Amino acid sequence: MTERTNGGGHDVSAVPPASTRLFDVVRNGLSVIGPDRPRLYAAVALAVVVGAIETVLLCVVAAVAIAMSGERGTVRLGPESLDFHLNLMSACRFGLLLAALLMVLSWPLARLMASLSTRAMLRLRSRMLESYLGSSLEYRETQREGLLQQLVGEYALRAENSIQQLANAAVALAMLATLMAGALVSAPTAAVGMIAALLSCWAAFALVSRWLRQDTSAPVLTNREIVGRVAQAARMGEEISAYDLSGPVCRELEGDVRKSAEAMGRLRVEARLFPNIFQYGAIGLVLVLVTLLANVRPDELGGLAPLALLLLRSLGYVRQLQRSFHTAREMAPYIAAIETELTALDMHGHPAGGRTIEDIAAIAFHRVSYAYKPGMPALRDIEFTIGLGEAIGIVGPSGSGKSTLVGLLLRLRMPGAGSVMVDGIPLEQISARSWARLVGYVPQDSRLLYGTVADNIRLFRPGFDDAQVAGAARAAGLHEEIMALPQGYETKVGPGARGLSGGQTQRLSIARALIGTPRVLVMDEPTSALDAWSEQLIAEALAALKGRTTIVLVAHRPATVAMCDRVFEVRDGRLREFSRNDRLSHALAV
Ligand code: ADP
Numbered sequence: 001m002t003e004r005t006n007g008g009g010h011d012v013s014a015v016p017p018a019s020t021r022l023f024d025v026v027r028n029g030l031s032v033i034g035p036d037r038p039r040l041y042a043a044v045a046l047a048v049v050v051g052a053i054e055t056v057l058l059c060v061v062a063a064v065a066i067a068m069s070g071e072r073g074t075v076r077l078g079p080e081s082l083d084f085h086l087n088l089m090s091a092c093r094f095g096l097l098l099a100a101l102l103m104v105l106s107w108p109l110a111r112l113m114a115s116l117s118t119r120a121m122l123r124l125r126s127r128m129l130e131s132y133l134g135s136s137l138e139y140r141e142t143q144r145e146g147l148l149q150q151l152v153g154e155y156a157l158r159a160e161n162s163i164q165q166l167a168n169a170a171v172a173l174a175m176l177a178t179l180m181a182g183a184l185v186s187a188p189t190a191a192v193g194m195i196a197a198l199l200s201c202w203a204a205f206a207l208v209s210r211w212l213r214q215d216t217s218a219p220v221l222t223n224r225e226i227v228g229r230v231a232q233a234a235r236m237g238e239e240i241s242a243y244d245l246s247g248p249v250c251r252e253l254e255g256d257v258r259k260s261a262e263a264m265g266r267l268r269v270e271a272r273l274f275p276n277i278f279q280y281g282a283i284g285l286v287l288v289l290v291t292l293l294a295n296v297r298p299d300e301l302g303g304l305a306p307l308a309l310l311l312l313r314s315l316g317y318v319r320q321l322q323r324s325f326h327t328a329r330e331m332a333p334y335i336a337a338i339e340t341e342l343t344a345l346d347m348h349g350h351p352a353g354g355r356t357i358e359d360i361a362a363i364a365f366h367r368v369s370y371a372y373k374p375g376m377p378a379l380r381d382i383e384f385t386i387g388l389g390e391a392i393g394i395v396g397p398s399g400s401g402k403s404t405l406v407g408l409l410l411r412l413r414m415p416g417a418g419s420v421m422v423d424g425i426p427l428e429q430i431s432a433r434s435w436a437r438l439v440g441y442v443p444q445d446s447r448l449l450y451g452t453v454a455d456n457i458r459l460f461r462p463g464f465d466d467a468q469v470a471g472a473a474r475a476a477g478l479h480e481e482i483m484a485l486p487q488g489y490e491t492k493v494g495p496g497a498r499g500l501s502g503g504q505t506q507r508l509s510i511a512r513a514l515i516g517t518p519r520v521l522v523m524d525e526p527t528s529a530l531d532a533w534s535e536q537l538i539a540e541a542l543a544a545l546k547g548r549t550t551i552v553l554v555a556h557r558p559a560t561v562a563m564c565d566r567v568f569e570v571r572d573g574r575l576r577e578f579s580r581n582d583r584l585s586h587a588l589a590v
Contacts, residue, residue, distance in 0.1 A: 025328045028335045029166040032120050032159055039119075040170060043112040047171040050105050051178025057098040058179075058313060059186060062306035064091050113167045121160035124338065128152050131345040137412045139348030146231030147341070150224065155338050162331035169324035176317040183310045190289070194311050197285035198318060205278050205322070222260035224337075229253050271326050275319045282315055351414065353427075356434040360422055360519045360550070361388045363409070367418035370404055378404045380573045382418070386520075391542075391551040393561025395578075396570035402554045403444070405570060406524050409552060411435050440513030442523040446505045448494035453482050456493060457511045464515050472515035475544065477537030478507040503534025510541060520550040526560075539563065 033040055059077060067075040067088055075091035077084050086094065128151040132140070140147075183191035233240060233249050240249055286308075368382040379401045386392050396402050407413035408420055411427055420427040427435070449456055454469050464472075469489060473479040481504060485491040493500055500508065506526060513521055526538055542551060542563060555561050567578040 022325065025325070025332050026166065028332065028339075029163060029328060032124070032163055032335060033116060033166070034120075034123070036116055036119055039112055039116050040167060043109060043116070043167060044170050044174045046105065046109050046112065047174035048178050050102060050109060051175035052182070053098055053102055053105070054175065054313065055179050055182030055310065057095060057102065058309045059182070059306040060091055060095040060098065062309045064088065064095065066305055067091070109171070113164070113171065116167045117160045117164040120163045121156050124159055125152050125156045127342060128156065128338075131342050131349075134350055135345040135348050136350040136414075137407065138414075139345070144224070144228035144231075145235065146227040149231065150227040151338065151341060154223065154227070155334050155341075158331050158334040159338060162328050162335055165324040165327040165331070169321050169328065172317040172320040172324065176314055176321070179310050179314050179317070183307050183314075186310070187307050190307050193289045193292075194286060194307065197289055198282060198311075198314065201278055201282045201285060202318070204281070205274055208274070222256050222263065225256045226253065226260060229256065267326075267330050271323070271330075274326070275322050278322060279315055279319060282318070286311060350412075350432060351428050353411075353429050353431045353435070355425060355429050356431050357422065357425065357438070358434075360438050362386065362423060363427075363520070363550075364421045365408075365418070366421060368408060368415045368420060369417040370401075370408060370413060371416050372404075377416075378573055379408070379570075379575075382575045384568060384575060384577070386550060386552065389547050389550055390566065391546050391553065391564040393558075393564035393567035394552065394554045394570060394575075395556070395558050395561055395567060398556065400570040401573045402570050403524060405575075406441075406522055406552075406554055409520075409522055410439060410441055437516060438519045440516060440518030440521045442506070442509045442513050442521070442526050444525045446509030446512075448500065448505060448508070450494035450496050451492065452487075452490045453485065453493055453508070454489040456508055457515055459512050461516070468515055469511075472511040473508075475514045475541055476507045476511035477541050478504065478511055501531070501534075503531050503537075507534060507537060507541075510538065514541075514545075518549060520552065521545065522552045522554075524554045525556060526553070 030037065030040075060075075063075045063077055074085040074087055077086060077091070128148070132148045132151065180191070180195055183194065229249075229252065233253070240246060362385055364385040365382045368379060369377050370379040371377040382405065394402055394405060404413065408415060411430070411432060414428055422430060449459070453473075454466070457469050457472055458464050466489070470479060473482055473489075482489055482491075485498075491498060510523075510526070523542075542553070545551060546563065551564070553561050553564055558567070561567050568575050569578055
């Protein structure tokens with residue numbers, strides 16, 4: 001017997017340390033930008049235009065300043081060889097025009113850049129949701145709690161930030177290059193010297209940065225731990241309060257929070273320190289250069305004023321580049337983690353199945369086995385058939401394998417050995433959608449959405465009208481109680497709104513299943529921990545369905561399955577049918 005297991009557990013330490021090499025950071029960023037690359041190229045092209053206008057504007061400002069400080073009433077623009085002069089007023093007007101043009105162009109540039117990151121986030125978020133919800137239940141069970149929340153919340157935001165920084169870097173680089181080209185035209189020798197000064201500052205920065213480099217994956221890994229613990233604390237909130245455990249829970253969390261903070265702190269120091277050191281270093285080098293130039297090429301000193309302005313402006317872009325690169329490096333592990341998580345989720349996708357069916361007559365289990373862990377089968381050689389319109393009861397002690405059987409029937413788990421056949425077709429070949437349309441499910445612990453009662457019955461299936469909603473509630477024995485609520489079907493219920501009793505929630509879950517007029521209704525312990533009134537209403541609802549809908553009723557107590565045509569018992573992973581005598585003696589014993 002070959003057993004299939006849900007192995008392949010994916011723990012947080014499996015997130016690989018991300019490469020923080022500039023090339024890899026850029027390549028990963030570009031892959032997230034994906035189909036929006038033309039927008040990035042458009043932003044860079046616009047940045048070159050903006051950079052060129054800015055260069056001219058800075059030269060005008062410098063020339064106006066020189067003209068105002070000297071005796072000449074005219075402003076010389078461009079290199080001396082060009083001999084192009086304007087009067088002061090015209091030069092100022094020209095400058096104003098350029099400034100206005102820059103303001104106008106800032107708008108499309110800002111829009112383009114913002115759209116790059118927000119569109120990337122939108123794509124990532126929907127891909128994350130799709131991949132997570134499309135992954136198999138078996139895989140999701142191996143994950144720490146809070147994975148989806150972390151992906152869609154934290155990781156998607158970090159990726160957005162990273163793309164924003166990458167776009168900023170691309171634009172800053174384009175502007176810097178244009179400014180440098182302008183500087184080269186305006187005073188070639190001095191400009192070459194200044195570019196060399198900037199490059200040596202950059203090289204020094206890169207060296208120190210490599211020396212200080214640390215594993216930027218550390219905060220990602222600890223954050224992953226924190227989210228898992230927080231999700232667990234939220235789920236166990238009631239127990240934590242009842243046992244007064246907030247102290248130990250917080251202390252455990254604090255350990256991870258501190259680790260994460262320390263790792264972040266080191267990155268922050270680097271982010272704060274380097275730009276300042278770089279800026280002061282660059283200005284110092286420029287002053288050294290001016291001194292040298294004064295001795296070697298005194299004729300070029302006149303061109304230094306616009307160059308100084310261009311340089312100061314360039315320093316702003318270099319800082320921007322540095323900041324962007326630093327942030328992109330910091331975010332790189334998140335982008336890598338997103339890829340790792342999404343690839344793993346996609347690899348463990350829930351089998352979609354290709355065949356559509358319109359009805360279900362018989363469901364047959366042929367020697368079905370299932371194991372969660374290798375060598376420890378939860379179900380063994382299950383062999384039984386469910387006929388059209390039959391009511392089947394499945395009983396057994398806790399941990400015997402009943403819920404696992406339900407998972408197989410709902411197509412949420414695939415048999416490790418044997419097969420589940422539906423009218424001769426293996427269940428895994430039937431499309432998940434058509435199976436879900438024909439099979440209704442009432443879980444053990446029904447949950448409410450935050451929304452109206454009607455929303456809760458529809459459960460993201462907008463095709464049902466109000467009459468169908470009320471019909472399903474009536475069939476589940478809940479209509480009268482809903483009508484007694486302040487706004488009837490429009491009353492808000494669920495977490496953060498009005499609660500319903502356990503019995504009402506369970507019956508709402510039955511209405512949820514019945515609204516789709518399922519051919520098969522699977523109920524997992526529908527009356528466990530219910531009040532007698534709700535239990536009676538549910539029994540009535542089931543009696544009304546009997547014969548028309550195939551019912552599979554899983555129960556801990558044999559009394560619950562008294563209405564069933566046939567009853568099976570699961571014990572130690574094996575199934576056997578109860579004879580009438582068995583049922584009678586069992587009922588008496590309980
Ligand atoms: P029942 O519904 O009858 O209480 P289950 O089908 O939930 O029983 O469980 C059957 C066996 O499989 C039990 O031994 C249980 O511990 C084990 N099991 C259930 N779910 C998992 C899981 N997600 N991972 C590993 N083992 C599981």
